[in-house]
Amino acid sequence: MSEPTRVVVVGSGFIAGEHLSALEQLPDAEVVGIVDLNPGRAAAAAKSAGGVPWAVDLGTAIADWSADAAIVCTPNHTHPAIGKVLADAGVHALIEKPLAITPADAAELVRVFEDKGLVLSAAHTHRYAPYARAVRQAIVDGAVGRPLQARITLLGGWIWGDWRNWQIDRSRSGGHALHNGVHLLDLVTWWLGDTPTHLHAYGRKRAAADLEVHDYLMITVGYASGASAVCEMSRANQPRGIGYREVFVQGDGGTLRLPWDNEGLLSWGHDGTRVVPAGPSPFLAQARTWLAAVRGDQLEEEPVTGRTGLAAVVLGDAAERSLASGTMITLEQEAAA
Template sequence: MEPRSVPQPKPAGVLLVGAGFIAGAHSAAIAANPRAELVGVVDADAGRAAAFARSQGGIRHGSDLAEALRWEGVDAAIVCTPNDTHAAVGAAVAEAGRHLLIEKPLATTVADAKDLERRFAAAGKVLFAAHTHRAYDYGRAVKETVDAGTIGRPLLVRLAILGGWIWTDWSAWVADPERSGGHALHNGVHLLDLATWWIGDEPVAVRARGRKETATDLRIYDYLEMVLTYANGATAICEMSRGHRPATLSRREVLVVGTDGQLDQDWDGEAALLQAEGGTALVPAAGGDGFAAQLAAWLDAIDGAPPAMPVADAVRAVAMGIAVETSIATGQPVALSGVTA
């Protein structure tokens, strides 16, 4: 008797919203995962949508989001549009009853972020913010070591991500604080969320400084120093730069000090050096591509698994980014409990 074939689940049909440079990373992750299928792309620029569609083998494309969300086969959306559009685009996806993976930050205000949280909860659909560093090898390796209790309770996180590039040109929306929310909300939020995820406690206050390294007439701070304090007494010191030179520079430094040991990780490898009472050892990275791992986690959540990026964490990340920008503007520490804008 021939063995009966087991029917495979239908892949989730994904609509890509926004055809900018980050869309390519998401489409590559979809192409590598049999549980998802890229069924179309929509962009406010019809020509850009058409060009991206051709690069993906001729998928469906358009410039009307509401219409695209009604296309046959669309189960979910990945949003890669500018930060100031996230609230409206996310609301449209929720109204259409589709799952959503949205580039960070979730929104540019806490009120809008909480509104999206409510909308997706009411729709019974998954809302997942793309804090991709949680899915990168280095981020998962540190988290797994901390959760294993090997270094005890984290007391200090020192995280630096330094780069020498400043986006495409002076007209780029990321350099407009009205559209991006500022560098802390657009890029610094990666570090704020990651350090908080590792520490595993609620941040209570932020103090920050910003500099304009690339040029004095830059409207955002391309260099950030951010210090977070937590309810349990832990501290995170985060340094984020897009203004280092030479322009080709890329560097990351991680130090996590706990009550029973410490973890050091440098850019030259995803593995980390673990120093504890039991001796010194290497902690291997989790392995895999960050965007692919993030997509898989989103699909798992759609299938009913606990979300790897809870919406409440994404809302908190928005509050932390806003707190950093406020602290830079005022020169004073900012309590997270007071961040509502």
């Protein structure tokens, strides 16, 4: 057997834990260390990961640990600088979505990794979820004929912990259409297999009027073929502990509906209502596919490339501009390709 791929995890927040859990299940991956600017967080995460090394300086760490690849789980605005350090060191990368908070920065990341012949993937984890794969496969198999319209609704009751959280700081997250909305925008575009041409976004601030970002979004996308899509997302629903997901696809030959999914099973008990996850982890499928691309193995499924991440940033950025202006945004097709 070949040596396992040596992976560094950059950042130690909640989402890093999901990636670490996936890597632990893959014998061809070895977590060689965790990097975080906060020494306390880095040390705690390294201990939870089985006592791996930790560091606060990325460049020194990837050299000392002979890293082959890295998963980046840091605030969105930091991705371009971290990505450049990785590319300059010859390290492949899986970068949490969005790839960057501007199309220009995302395009530059893609260029740097392509010029060096390195694998760059954007962590659009929903693409690896069973529900998303099922919808995609049904459309590819011709279940609805030529798809004409898609709608995805993803509603949840959680909002970020407090006013210090970077996700609600527009300068760091890029806004909610970029931070979370890209998941839905990426999915509907993938399902329809079409080129987006125009977009309109409507948003509300339900949790607090002083939010810098919109915690409710309704985004409509038009495509070159005449097809359309609607993406509805909320992070301010009540009750907070229950999520809701619905998918609808209409084609010229049929209709596809996923009326309730909720990412698992609902459990009611004396301690309240909670979701019990069901099905394989999309993080595991994502890590397996990314590592196969890093090693140059034959891929069993379609990878999410850096260019995929760039296309999602173009859409998310357009949604944020539409929210700011209240107008329809016309997309440059070459930028969204």
